[in-house]
Amino acid sequence: MNYPPIERLQSGDSEAWDIVFEWLWPKAIYISRQVLTPLAPSDAEDVVIEAFTSLFERIHKVYSTESLPSLLVAITRNHARSHLRKLSAIKRGYSKTIPMNIVLEEQLPSQEETPLESLATEELFDLLEQIRLELPERTARYIHEYYIEGLTRRDIAECYGVSVHTVSGNIRRGLRVLREKLKYKVICTDDLPFRMRNR
């Protein structure tokens, strides 16, 4: 599918944005539901709308339409996590005040998170872009369906019309790519595993 050039989006072309809304919505709502389903599933759509609003505000800094899925997924993931933390703060009765600029930016630090979760939107976007450039879309799907959705390799092979051998090879190579990108981005290679990069 041909997506509109970034210049049309930056100029606020409604037709171009309609195409992009259709294209990006499934990606954003998927990740929003992934994060919010355990605690606030009904907020998933609102979070995505807010994420799109952030995307509109950053669109002049984006160089290519192909990067938009990575950027929107990164923004949505961080908005959703931030939303969960706010709900958690409400349950605690506003015992902790949060600076206004943090609320407006919707970027909250967390004390209980993995190195991946602690990535700021720009860092996460960068990681997803690196993965997009090296990991074929179909391989990403194979890995997700196998490890997260729990399908067998045979199921996946039949679904995509390829051999089980192809699926296995793709999963193995894909895992290596993901692990390398993750390591480069968030995990130090010194003696202490999982030390976060300075931000």
Add this chain to the structure above:
Amino acid sequence: MRDELLELVMNKATGRASDEDLRRIDSILELEPHLWDDYNQWHQEIPALRGVICLAAATTEHQHQLPEQIRMKLRARMRTALSRSQPNYDRLMELVNTPPDPQLSWRWAVTPAVSLVAIVVISLVLFNNRPDAESAAQTEVANNQPSEATVSIAPVIQVALLDTVGVTRGADDSTRSQFQKAWPAVEVRQFNSSAEFRDWFIQWPAARGSVCKIFYNQGSGELKLIAKINGEEKAATFALKNDVSELSQIIQQAQARLVEWMQ
């Protein structure tokens, strides 16, 4: 063999490893003992790896259909965002991020003071230069009705609450009632999204007199005053120190500051 081991570790961590997989892990580690370090580290990295698998898959997702009402909302947001001039948003962030500077208060006072002196001097000069007849007639009129100069233009005050989780909090809204009580003649607007709030913030009413925006962020417990008085911008921030029980106190402080500015 390293790639194979990573795959087997992932299988094991996600509960997909067969007995054969587990035996294979043992045999690889026996054959290549230097892989023990990798093996241990990968176990720690599994949560992050699972996370990145989900994110990478999300960028390829295409099955959910965009509801029509959401498309309309997105269009509206897009038009607002891409037609809004950037400097306004920058100005908001600058005001929000800058802590109140005590030195500014006396600096701001200099310009209005100089202006006031200038107006008095010009008025005296004009008064002394008026023809007597005209002066007498005008004095008579002034005795019967107030002149335009003596009619004070009431300041325009706008009050808003920013509560990005207001929908989930429900109808219990003592915060709003406190603000309504403090400024009874003013409609207290409530915003659940920062984007809508920004729209409200950057739109200043066209008024001849002073204009003041008062907004309270329920998430941060900060009450801000931004005013345009005689062409000068003024800003002040009042924050809750401990909890929301101090809200009435900071509202009173804000009212006092506003009165001070207006004088």
